[in-house]
Structures are given as structure tokens and as C-alpha cells.
Amino acid sequence: MDDFASDTDSDYTSYWRDWFIAARGNEYFCEIDEDYLTDRFNLTGLNTEVQYYQYALDLVTDVFDIEVDDDMREQIEKSARHLYGLVHARYIVTTRGLAKMMEKYKQGVFGRCPRVICSSQHLLPMGQHDTPSHSNVKLYCPKCEDIYNPKSSRHNSIDGAYFGTSFHNILFQVYPALLPPKTQRRYEPRLYGFRVHASAALMRWQEERREEMKERLRVKGLEAGFEEGEEGEGGEESEDDEVGDGQDGIDDMFEGGGAVAAAH
Structure with missing residues (x-):
């Protein structure tokens, strides 16, 4: 009986994150561990960058239990998505975060390089700025070392700061075996x-x-x-x-x- 209650509480605790990860257009994101979200040290400085910060954090961690009107709920939901994205940029450069993103990379979740000579090389999401609202997410090809726009308009609207400018380079530092050989081939008309x-x-x-x-x-x-x-x-x-x-x-x-x- 206790085990059943524990499983139920666990499912409820991760409900918002499960919903967010499963939503169409959020395939680039990985699920952030609950213990990372509840450690205030990992959230340092974000309270000044996110509107309704405490409400948004409560919603992300599924402890939000305040009755609000629809407009307020929508604002808090928007802040929760923004907060999750900012925390995501920090989480994916940790050991656990890199492992999760590495699995997505190996599965080709982020797409393949459109350059023919790269032979469908898997891509990685990256940002051109670490500050939000500067540019949308791009896709980096480690073979030709160029960046591309996502094909889907849903992915193309994601803020690049939610992945940061260093994640893709850190990933290959930690997992050097994943780095493909560089190609010097060029198309000659x-x-x-x-x-x-x-x-x-x-x-x-x-x-x-x-x-x-x-x-x-x-x-x-x-x-x-x-x-x-x-x-x-x-x-x-x-x-x-x-x-x-x-x-x-x-x-x-x-x-x-x-x-x-x-x-x-």
C-alpha cells in the first residue's frame, strides 16, 4: 500500500514536466531531475529574470495549489515554460543532463544535417547567445561545423538561450568518441x-x-x-x-x- 502511494506521489510530482516534454515542439528538451529543480543553488539569479518566479517554480515542481483566474494562470504558465528553459540550459551541462542529451543525439532526435556531403550526420541544438530573447535555437553539425535552422516552425520558435552557446562543445569534450571526423570535401561545379x-x-x-x-x-x-x-x-x-x-x-x-x- 505504501509502495502504491509512493508511486502515485512520484507520478503527480513529475506531471507538469511530463506534460511539457511530451508537448509537440518540445522534443529538443530533456526532463530535468526533480532534485535539481528543488536545489535553490541551481536556480541562483533566475528570480530576477522570470516573472511570477515563485508561482512558476511551484507549477514546474507540481506544488502549485492556489486558485487563480484564467489570465493569471496563463501568465504563470508562460513564466513556468521560461523558467524551465533557463534551468534547462544549466542542467544539460551537468553529468546527468549530458547523458540524457547524448542519448537524444545518438537517436537523431534533433535531426540530420541537410548538407549532402555530411551523409545525414546527426545534429545538436545550440544557442548563439546565452541571454534570452536574442535569437532562436539553431542546429549544429559537428561534421561540417556549420549551423542550420530547424525545419519545424515549432522548433524554430524556441529561444536559443534554453540550450546555451557551450553545450554542444562540452558534450564532445565529455564524449569524444561521438565526435565525427571532419570533412574537407567541397562540391565542385x-x-x-x-x-x-x-x-x-x-x-x-x-x-x-x-x-x-x-x-x-x-x-x-x-x-x-x-x-x-x-x-x-x-x-x-x-x-x-x-x-x-x-x-x-x-x-x-x-x-x-x-x-x-x-x-x-
Whole structure:
């Protein structure tokens, strides 16, 4: 009989959290342990960030027993969801929280990377800010190291602060075996097997090398003669010819280097 009563009390205590986790759009969240929620140390500072803080905490821990009107109940419910999200960001970087989120990650609950070359790599939720109301939750791919918007509008409306900016990195520090090998593969546009814009890529490479050479000449105090050779308009023939020959020599050198690089 005592065991039955204990089970019933346990079910009642976790009712609000069960409802919250089971609600559509909340699949990214894990259930926070009751002992974590009832430890005031874990809630430090949140009383100034959540409206109706004590009522919201009572609702989350299922000890709320005050009769209020519908409008007030709605406000408290909104505060309870916000409070749960803020506590969630702290909980998921604990040992228990990381273990729960790791299981969700392995099951692919957070979705898969839309990038084809990542081969359906599992994603992790993350925030771009630790302060609420700055940006919505994003999905991080550990393979291409890029972030994406959730597909579902329900998930896309979740505040990113409920997961924080550090959780995904901490997870791979604790579980390094889960970190996939990085991919350096990039899609290359081709026409009938030939790379598109290969000549444009070569020209960009030559331009970059040319700019580096200009910078080295400037550092060595040779800036004036080099620049006048580019910008001079019909000056004295002897000086223009000297500078022009130097510029042509540099260009030829880079063109030769570019040809060698392209051959490789």
C-alpha cells in the first residue's frame, strides 16, 4: 500500500514536466531531475529574470495549489515554460543532463544535417547567445561545423538561450568518441566532367600572390616606384619604361607560378 502511494506521489510530482516534454515542439528538451529543480543553488539569479518566479517554480515542481483566474494562470504558465528553459540550459551541462542529451543525439532526435556531403550526420541544438530573447535555437553539425535552422516552425520558435552557446562543445569534450571526423570535401561545379571557372580561380590566385608581393615591396620601402608604374599616365618615358618593365616581370613571374600551380 505504501509502495502504491509512493508511486502515485512520484507520478503527480513529475506531471507538469511530463506534460511539457511530451508537448509537440518540445522534443529538443530533456526532463530535468526533480532534485535539481528543488536545489535553490541551481536556480541562483533566475528570480530576477522570470516573472511570477515563485508561482512558476511551484507549477514546474507540481506544488502549485492556489486558485487563480484564467489570465493569471496563463501568465504563470508562460513564466513556468521560461523558467524551465533557463534551468534547462544549466542542467544539460551537468553529468546527468549530458547523458540524457547524448542519448537524444545518438537517436537523431534533433535531426540530420541537410548538407549532402555530411551523409545525414546527426545534429545538436545550440544557442548563439546565452541571454534570452536574442535569437532562436539553431542546429549544429559537428561534421561540417556549420549551423542550420530547424525545419519545424515549432522548433524554430524556441529561444536559443534554453540550450546555451557551450553545450554542444562540452558534450564532445565529455564524449569524444561521438565526435565525427571532419570533412574537407567541397562540391565542385563541373560541366561534362570539367571544373567550371578554373581560369577565374587561377586569376584570383595570381591576384592574391601579386598583392602579397606589393605588400612586401611596401615594407622594404619600394612602394613609390612600384605604385607610380601602375598609376602613371604618360610620364617621362625612361621612368615609365623602367617601372613598367618591373611590373611586367612581376606579372610574368606570377603567371608562370600560376601555370605551375594549375599543372599540379
